[in-house]
Amino acid sequence: MNTAIPARTSTGADPVRAFRIGAYGFVVLGVGHLxxxxxxxxxxxxxxxxxxDTAMRESTVTLLGLERTTFDVTHGMSIAMGLFVVACGLLMLAAVRQAPGLVRRRTAFGWVSLAASLTAxxxxxxxxxAPPIIILPVTSYAFALSLRRGAAD
Structure with missing residues (x-):
């Protein structure tokens, strides 16, 4: 007879679940931005x-031999930022699906996610x-909660 006490598995206390909420928040933020x-x-x-827009189109920036209007640079960076936020969220979700231990063990993976969210x-x-001001506290709280629930390395 096995007398070992099974480990508690409360989905509410699972660090992976909280982390996923933060990662989905990044996806929502990026899609919303786009x-x-x-x-x-x-x-x-x-x-x-x-x-x-006219003033931005008349102002140019030259960097490494490429000349662009301020309008193009601003809009290009904005679109790229939205795509990268979506990509980061999707990569977080894929990574935690393949290796949930990255979150369960409080690795740098969780700390970097929290740092990025708090910085943003x-x-x-x-x-x-307002939209990022509303979404980013949710992602930051989710990443922090995930770290709190995880086991120390």
Whole structure:
């Protein structure tokens, strides 16, 4: 007869579940950003937006021999940022699916995710509109909760 006490397996206390919430938050943030960029690009600009866009198109930046308008650089970086946030979230989900121990053992994987989320939250509070200010505290809390629930290395 086996007298060993089985390990408690409460899904509510699972660090992987909390981590996944944070990773899905990144995906939602990136997809939302890209949807906003697409909606803004297809909307009729206000006179103020036309004036700003014209000024940005007249200002150029040259870096390593490539000349680009400020408009192109700003929009290109914005789209790339949205894609990278989605990719990071999807990579986090794929990694934790293949190797849940990365989260269960409080490795650098979880700490880097928390640091990125908190840094992005700080930037959002200073520079960005409401959606990232709403989503990033959720991702940060989820990553922190995941680390709290994980076992020390």
């Amino acid at each position: 949807a906003f960029v697409a909606a803004k690009a297809s909307a009729t600009p206000t006179p103020e937006q036309r004036t700003a 939250l700080g930037l959002a509070l200073l520079l960005l509109p």
